[in-house]
Each structure stands twice: as C-alpha cells, then as structure tokens.
Amino acid sequence: MNLQLRPALVSFMALSAITGLAYPFVITGLSKMIFPKQAAGSLIRANGQVIGSELIGQPFTAPKDFWGRPSATVDASGKPLPYNGANSGGSNLAPSNPSLRTAVEERIAALRAADPEATGPVPVDLVTTSASGLDPHISPAAAAFQVHRVAKARGLDEAKVRDLVAAHTEGAQLGVLGDARVNVLKLNRALEQAK
Amino acid sequence: MSHAWIQNILFLVLLLGIAVPLGPFIARVMEGERTFLHPVLGPVERGLYRLMGIQGDEDMGWKTYAWAIAFFNFLGFLAVFALQKAQGALPLNPEAMGKLPTDLSFNTAVSFMTNTNWQAYGGESTMSYLTQMLGLTVQNFLSAATAMAVLVALIRGLVRRTSPGIGNAWADLVRSTLYVLMPLSALIALLLVSQGTIQTFSAYIHTVSGQVIAMGPVASQVAIKMLGTNGGGFFNANSAHPFENPNALSNLIHMLAIFAIPAALCLTFGKMVKDRRQGWAVLAAMAVIFVMALSVTTWAEAKGNAGLKHLPVDQVATLQQGGGNMEGKEVRFGTGATSLFATITTSASCGAINGWHDSFTPLGGLVPLWLMELGEVVFGGVGSGLYGMLMFALVGVFIGGLMVGRTPEYLGKKIEAFEMKMASIAILLPSAAILIGTAAAVLSTTATASISNPGPHGFTQVLYAFSSASQNNGSAFGGLSVNIPFYNYGLAFAMLVGRFGVIFPVLAIAGSLARKKVTPEGLGTLPTHTPLFVAVLVGVVLLVGALTYLPALALGPIAEQLALR
Numbered sequence: 001m002n003l004q005l006r007p008a009l010v011s012f013m014a015l016s017a018i019t020g021l022a023y024p025f026v027i028t029g030l031s032k033m034i035f036p037k038q039a040a041g042s043l044i045r046a047n048g049q050v051i052g053s054e055l056i057g058q059p060f061t062a063p064k065d066f067w068g069r070p071s072a073t074v075d076a077s078g079k080p081l082p083y084n085g086a087n088s089g090g091s092n093l094a095p096s097n098p099s100l101r102t103a104v105e106e107r108i109a110a111l112r113a114a115d116p117e118a119t120g121p122v123p124v125d126l127v128t129t130s131a132s133g134l135d136p137h138i139s140p141a142a143a144a145f146q147v148h149r150v151a152k153a154r155g156l157d158e159a160k161v162r163d164l165v166a167a168h169t170e171g172a173q174l175g176v177l178g179d180a181r182v183n184v185l186k187l188n189r190a191l192e193q194a195k
Numbered sequence: 196m197s198h199a200w201i202q203n204i205l206f207l208v209l210l211l212g213i214a215v216p217l218g219p220f221i222a223r224v225m226e227g228e229r230t231f232l233h234p235v236l237g238p239v240e241r242g243l244y245r246l247m248g249i250q251g252d253e254d255m256g257w258k259t260y261a262w263a264i265a266f267f268n269f270l271g272f273l274a275v276f277a278l279q280k281a282q283g284a285l286p287l288n289p290e291a292m293g294k295l296p297t298d299l300s301f302n303t304a305v306s307f308m309t310n311t312n313w314q315a316y317g318g319e320s321t322m323s324y325l326t327q328m329l330g331l332t333v334q335n336f337l338s339a340a341t342a343m344a345v346l347v348a349l350i351r352g353l354v355r356r357t358s359p360g361i362g363n364a365w366a367d368l369v370r371s372t373l374y375v376l377m378p379l380s381a382l383i384a385l386l387l388v389s390q391g392t393i394q395t396f397s398a399y400i401h402t403v404s405g406q407v408i409a410m411g412p413v414a415s416q417v418a419i420k421m422l423g424t425n426g427g428g429f430f431n432a433n434s435a436h437p438f439e440n441p442n443a444l445s446n447l448i449h450m451l452a453i454f455a456i457p458a459a460l461c462l463t464f465g466k467m468v469k470d471r472r473q474g475w476a477v478l479a480a481m482a483v484i485f486v487m488a489l490s491v492t493t494w495a496e497a498k499g500n501a502g503l504k505h506l507p508v509d510q511v512a513t514l515q516q517g518g519g520n521m522e523g524k525e526v527r528f529g530t531g532a533t534s535l536f537a538t539i540t541t542s543a544s545c546g547a548i549n550g551w552h553d554s555f556t557p558l559g560g561l562v563p564l565w566l567m568e569l570g571e572v573v574f575g576g577v578g579s580g581l582y583g584m585l586m587f588a589l590v591g592v593f594i595g596g597l598m599v600g601r602t603p604e605y606l607g608k609k610i611e612a613f614e615m616k617m618a619s620i621a622i623l624l625p626s627a628a629i630l631i632g633t634a635a636a637v638l639s640t641t642a643t644a645s646i647s648n649p650g651p652h653g654f655t656q657v658l659y660a661f662s663s664a665s666q667n668n669g670s671a672f673g674g675l676s677v678n679i680p681f682y683n684y685g686l687a688f689a690m691l692v693g694r695f696g697v698i699f700p701v702l703a704i705a706g707s708l709a710r711k712k713v714t715p716e717g718l719g720t721l722p723t724h725t726p727l728f729v730a731v732l733v734g735v736v737l738l739v740g741a742l743t744y745l746p747a748l749a750l751g752p753i754a755e756q757l758a759l760r
Contacts, residue, residue, distance in 0.1 A: 100502065
C-alpha cells in the first residue's frame, strides 16, 4: 500500500505556511494600512499615554461616574479583578443558582446606598455580569437610572447630564441589529470635560 | 425585543443570498473546473501538486482516501501538541507564555484537529501568538478542509457509476483550502478589522490606570474560526470579547460566516448530483428545524430569568433597554442577537459563543444542547453537517422503503445492508460517547467536583460537555472546571470518536455507493426532493434525537425549568 508519505508531509507543511504564516502576516499588513486605528485596538490616548480602549470597559465605582456592568473577571490566581483585560470571562452562574440571586441583591443594595433616591426597579444589565467581563456598554435605561446620582455628585444640572447621555446613546445598528447602548468610558470622559 | 425577530429574518435572507452563488462555486472548485480565482491561485495549486509528487486527478479507493485523511489529521495533531510544548522557546511570544501541561496540550491538539475547538484553556492567558497562528489557525483551516473533502467524496459516491474511486483526498484538501476557505477568510478578516476587531503583533497594552489589555493577531484567526465552523476563540470570552466581536454588525458577519459554507454546500450537493431540487430539499429540512429551535431560544431569553422576578429588577424590553436574561450577555448584542448566535453556533458545529450558555434560561440552554445532540445536522459544520444529514437521509429512505415495501434507493443508488450498518454506526457512535461519557463522569467524584452550579443544572453542565465534545461543537457550559486530566483525556476521546467514528463510515458508504450501478427511477421510487421527503427527514432527525436524549434532558434542563420560580 502506498503510504502517501510525501504528499501528506508536503501538503501539511505547505498549507501550514500559507494559512498559519502568510495569511496572518498579510492580513496584519493590510489591516495596518487600511484600518490602523481599529487594528491596534481603538485606543484612547491623552498626552501620549494610553487611557484605554473604546471597546474595552473599565471599572468605575465612584458616585460621580457612571458605573458599567458588573464584571466577573479574575486575576491569575483566581481572585476577583473586575475588567481584567488580560483574562476575559463571565460568571457562568445558572439562572437557578442561589449565588446569582444573592449577587444581584447585593448589587441592588450598593446602587441604593449610592443613591437612596433612585428607588425604581433597576435595569437588568446594571446588576448582571457581562459575558466578556469587559462590556464597554450599558443600556440607556441603566444610564438614566444613574443620572441623578452622577449629577448630584458632580454638582451638575441633571438635564445637562441627561443630554450627555443622549449624545452618547447609540441605537440598535441599522435599526435591528443588537440593542441600544451607551459607552461608559466615553460618557465618563465627556463628563470630566463638561466641568 | 420585537426587532430581534426582524434581525432573525434579515439573517436568513442574507444567508440565502450568500449560499446561492457560493454553492455552485464550491462545486466547480471541487470538480477541478476553472473559476475566477484560477488565474491567481491555479499556479499555486499546480505548484503544490508538483512538490507533493501527485497528479491532482488520481482517483483513490475509499480506504486510501480514509488513510490520507487520517494521516493528514495526525500531522495536525502533532504540530499543535508540539507547539504548545515548545512555545516558551519560540518567537512571537511577547507575554512569555510557558509550555502547557501534557493533558491540556493533548486535549487542545485533539480538539483543534477534530474541528471541535473545545477549549480547556483561556486563550489570552495561555497561548503565544505563534501557537494561535501556526497551530490553532492552521487547524481551523485544515479541519474544515478535511470535512469538505469527506463530504465531496460522499457526493461522488452517490454520483459515480461502477467506479472504484471516490476522488483524490489531496486535491480535495488543497482545493477547499486555497479556493474557498482562504479567500473568504481574508475577506471576513478585513471586514471584521474595519469594525474594530484587532490584528496586531504588539505586546499587551498597559493603560495609565493599570488595566492590562490583551492583544494579538485576532481577526485572521476569528475569521476562519467562524467560516470553518471551528469556534475556538482567540480570547477566553470568544465572540463575546469586544476585540473579537466589537459590535452588532461584526456579530452579523460572525453569524453569516458560520452558516455560509454549510448552507452553500447543500446547493453544491444539488449541483454535483445534477438535480438542484435534492439540495434544496435538504436545505429546507435544515431550515425547518432551525427556525423552530431559534423561536424557542429567542422567546426564552427575552422573557428573562424567572429566578429574579421577585427582586426589583427590570427585565422588560423597552426602547431604553433590551432587557431579558442578561447574565452572561453583552449589551451591544442583547438577548436577541445572543439567542440567534447561540442557535446558529450549536446548529453548526461551530461552538463560538457571544454569551455564556451556562447562564441561559433552562429552556434557552436546552435548545443549544439538543441541537448539538441531534448530530449538528441543521446546517451543521462545514462538510460534516451535510454528510451527517445525508446519513439521516439514508435512514429516511430506508424507513420510507420499509413503509411501501420496496428496496430503498437514494439518488438511484440501492441502499442495502452495508450502507445501513455504516449509517447507523455514524449516528450511534457519537450518541454513545455522549451518554456513556456523561454517565461515567457523574459516577466519578473527581469529575463531579468540577461542577459549579447546584441541582439539575450541574448535571446539565456535564451532559453539555460530553455532547459538545462528541459532536465536535466546542461550546461549553463554561462553569464546569474542565482543565483536569479526567476531562482533558475523557473529552478528547469523545472528540475522536465523534469525528472519526463518523468520517470512516461515511467514506465506507461513499466507496460502496460509487461501485454500484444506478437503477432507473420507477413507480416505486420514493422521490427525495418533495415536501413529503423533507417532512420524513425532519421527522427522522427529531425522532432519533428525542428517543436518544429525552431521558437525559429531563434530568437536566427540564427539571431545572420546572423548579425555577
């Protein structure tokens, strides 16, 4: 029987070189030429330093900032480290897991403590962890829920904060793809400049 | 959430728009006819054949064909295993990732060779850029090419008359990679980069505030991970990671890429058997099951988590929020685009995720689980979906033949004892791996210690793992801690059974059918392009799936659903 040694080895090595070296290098080169900003991670820079990426959420916990989604990411030893961009992941809690219910209750309590006057029901995305742990967005409802707190902490007019939220709200793409959203990092940076 | 349904319909329309031209194109490529790409890639193809020392049109018998496929796959396994062991000493490793343990390297090598892309590791914390490119990306291409080759060999078996051969495995592998997978991947990669998917060799970024952001040549790998229905994410969070899937439009590209080739191959089949209606009939059967499954998931996830309804949490969809069951989902997708993605990825043998299936509602999670267990024949994997569905078609004509008391035929070929034995093996082996594997795991305290969610859901985590591995899907109920030797070796074994336990019987059938004469259509022939046959096919798939898995599903997601309030 013909063992097909030569065609197997040659085709494997040649196709590996084409798909595993030439292809990623060519795509990298083209990306750098045509879409340099996106290819490099849509980074936000100020004074020559990298502040972050438009696409990667950051942890915000101060009352004066809009808070993003809860994040379930951990550090290398498994301890909680929200928005760890080097180790994406979710909670994987089942809907029936009592820990999920407890965690949601704690998050509601934290939001109430930060703003006792926000007594309405909390938008679900603000009390559940995202899939990546790096979700850069919250829903417009989740932003609206926080407007009172943020305005008060910053001594800004609520209407002004609401306008900023509206300016940073993006609808579902093409009207039907995905959901409406607000980029938290960009919104908070705009707030800083609103002073 | 009403626009979720419009999104679903838009997806199906666009998919059809891609499949209609792509299907015949693939047929031309695989038959060695000239296409518009040949002026550029033709010399590359011929050069490769010269280096390999073959003529592209030498016919192989099914045993030689199977040997070539197995040998080629084994080389892929070796390469991925070796790269994981040696990556610490190799270039393109800015984060200084070290070598991986043997059980994990073995699992990952089997996983990518078998088109499963089960990941017991987190990409950005484990793999060097070189391993991702030269190991994982390569297998994304070659495992998809493998299944396309096997499918085309099966179709040749149906078409050819009294022929000893079913085609040339090397030509099939080279052609599917060069003319179909490569150009489409390059196109998809650039489209993704335009939306924000990253593509760079720079080291991880450290921001002013101390956040570390993982980087890498992501788009090139993500493109083929979707197109080849592989599903192995560059990052741990897979297509939920903003750098893999930055917005809802890139998400649509991801989803279309998963189904593009599986849907097109139905039409390739129609063209190759010279009866387009046959291809459309199979596609229709797939679409019927898909739409049923999609409806359940979309509805269940939009409804939200019943376990949170007594808390002051607003899960109702309004203009201001998508609402629904948002644990483990991203806002830019919402429950609509996540449900659609989950249904697609498990109908196909993709296994990429844009939200964690572990956190889906019980019914929303049951659908992906059951779709995998049906054998991923609803569109299914590149190549593997259609050859799997054709196994069910053989069972369908056999049952139909029994009903009318005639010898069953498919496309003029008599379906006899040998074909039925092989088709049964191809359908039953993965099922056995799922159920026996799950049973073994829940009897082992080492294995049950990995369960992260209490109650029936914990059982579902294990059942999902073995279903995903055996059917070469690769998605997971991610809470299960699978990076232990029991799962690394056990699931690798399940992947091998699920892959080659189907490929070899399929090739055997191809060889057997190719040798047969074609019997002319008569009054007693059951036509296989009619709505009646579509119904028979759907019925067979659902019946086999229900009979095999309902007891297990009752212990898992169904029990959880009933208890959740």
